[in-house]
Amino acid sequence: MDYPCVKLFSGENLSFSWTSSFKEVRDPDLEAFLHQCCTAISSIKTELKQRRKQPRRSRPKIFEEHRERLGTCAAGIETSQELNDEQAKQAKIAVEIITTSQTTRFEKTYQDILNDISRLCGPELVLLCAAALGKHKISHLNKRDRLHLLDHLKKKESELKVSRLAALVDVYKIPKSLFKVSIINSLLSGVFYIYK
Numbered sequence: 001m002d003y004p005c006v007k008l009f010s011g012e013n014l015s016f017s018w019t020s021s022f023k024e025v026r027d028p029d030l031e032a033f034l035h036q037c038c039t040a041i042s043s044i045k046t047e048l049k050q051r052r053k054q055p056r057r058s059r060p061k062i063f064e065e066h067r068e069r070l071g072t073c074a075a076g077i078e079t080s081q082e083l084n085d086e087q088a089k090q091a092k093i094a095v096e097i098i099t100t101s102q103t104t105r106f107e108k109t110y111q112d113i114l115n116d117i118s119r120l121c122g123p124e125l126v127l128l129c130a131a132a133l134g135k136h137k138i139s140h141l142n143k144r145d146r147l148h149l150l151d152h153l154k155k156k157e158s159e160l161k162v163s164r165l166a167a168l169v170d171v172y173k174i175p176k177s178l179f180k181v182s183i184i185n186s187l188l189s190g191v192f193y194i195y196k
Contacts, residue, residue, distance in 0.1 A: 010026075062145070066132075066133055066145075067152055070133070070153075070160060073087065073131055073132035074128060074132075077131075077162055078164060086134075087132070088131075088172070090130050090134045091172040091174070093134075094135070095172060095173055095174060097110050098174075099175065106135075106139040106140070110138055113138050113139070114126050114130070114138075117149075117150065117153060118175070121157050121161070123169045123176055124165035125157065125161060127168055128160055128165060
């Protein structure tokens with residue numbers, strides 16, 4: 001099934017795609033579907049109009065925000081010696097994504113980017129990026145922003161890799177080397193990459 005998609009539910013655990021035949025659907029259910037779909041369309045159109053009116057943030061501004069978040073997070077870790085609750089949650093999500101085979105697009109993208117960060121800068125900056133930016137921001141980076149992020153991490157590695165990060169890598173069980181993890185995940189998915 002392609003995503004995003006719309007499914008219609010005529011009862012609990014009774015669903016079908018709107019592209020399917022409606023022969024089995026009762027008239028009252030069809031009328032209810034029509035009403036709900038019209039309401040949804042109107043709501044989506046209104047939302048899109050509002051979004052188009054708002055000035056979109058430029059890519060450089062978004063990336064600048066990411067850099068600020070990384071710097072602020074590193075400074076916060078150096079001061080407090082720990083992650084806050086949200087950062088800890090994101091670190092645990094990252095470990096789960098890194099250490100298991102991923103099939104969905106965004107999880108796979110997130111895993112690939114974390115692998116790249118680990119290979120280039122080590123597990124400390126994997127933890128920092130996961131804590132500072134989180135799964136959503138990282139997995140939605142386009143190719144150019146991904147390269148900008150890796151370049152920034154490499155250039156600022158000594159500043160961002162604050163001393164406490166090494167201990168937190170052990171606390172949150174960030175894999176020291178993603179080489180083995182990459183082999184396992186590649187074998188499971190049928191694709192094999194070697195990270196040097």
